[in-house]
Structures are given as C-alpha cells and as structure tokens.
Amino acid sequence: MDLSQLxxxxxxxxxxxxxxxxxxxxxxxxxxxxxxxxxxxxxRDLDSLGGDLNDLCPALFTxxxxxxxxxxxxxxxxxxRTSGNPSELAIFPASPHGFTVFPTKxxxxxxxRTDAWLAQVLEGTDS
Numbered sequence: 001m002d003l004s005q006l007x008x009x010x011x012x013x014x015x016x017x018x019x020x021x022x023x024x025x026x027x028x029x030x031x032x033x034x035x036x037x038x039x040x041x042x043x044r045d046l047d048s049l050g051g052d053l054n055d056l057c058p059a060l061f062t063x064x065x066x067x068x069x070x071x072x073x074x075x076x077x078x079x080x081r082t083s084g085n086p087s088e089l090a091i092f093p094a095s096p097h098g099f100t101v102f103p104t105k106x107x108x109x110x111x112x113r114t115d116a117w118l119a120q121v122l123e124g125t126d127s
Contacts, residue, residue, distance in 0.1 A: 053083035060088050060117045062110055064095025088117060 059080055063073035077089040090113045092099065095106045 058086035
C-alpha cells in the first residue's frame, strides 16, 4: 500500500523563494529527486493549484502555523481531499517550517499523531 506523510507539500513556481532555497541542495529520494529538472517537473505535476490529484494514496499533511508554506499546505490538503483521496490535516501551533527535526513538545506531538495515523491507515488494509 502506498502512503504519504507530507510536510509542507506545496512547492510551486509561485513560491520562488522556496525553489531558490531548495535548488541549493540535492534531495535524493526514491519518490522524487528534486535536484534534477525532471524531479522538479514531477513535483510540479503535484502542484496544489492545478496538478492532477486524482487516485492518490492516503496522506497526512503536517504543518506548523509559523511555516512559510502554511497556506499552501492547507490548500493542498483541501485539494487532496476534494480529489477523492483519503487525507488528514495536522496543524501544530507556533511551529515553523521543519519543526519536526527539533526535540520539542510539538515534535513529539507530531510524531505521535503520525504514528496514530499510520496505525489507523494500516489497520484498514488487507496485508
């Protein structure tokens, strides 16, 4: 079964600061290598404004209220759901972009929420 847990998932051409920042790094991932033009094109295929989001896997969107991609995350979560995909949105107060890498109470809460969501999704599947 495919699953997605998305942290600040919307990286669109209308957020040039995010793409400029990300272009300085190499992101090696089985799902999407955003260090290549093809990888960036693939990311834009999941564009929160106009990409085709039909028939995608269940997703948990995790975002902090201080994240510079907060609005994008809310929009993407809404589009994911209205496209018929199972989704949940977990919002954490006073938390910046990338907050889950810091040893804080919000990180523990986000990790607990992720664990609970994953257990719930996996419980509903046939192994």
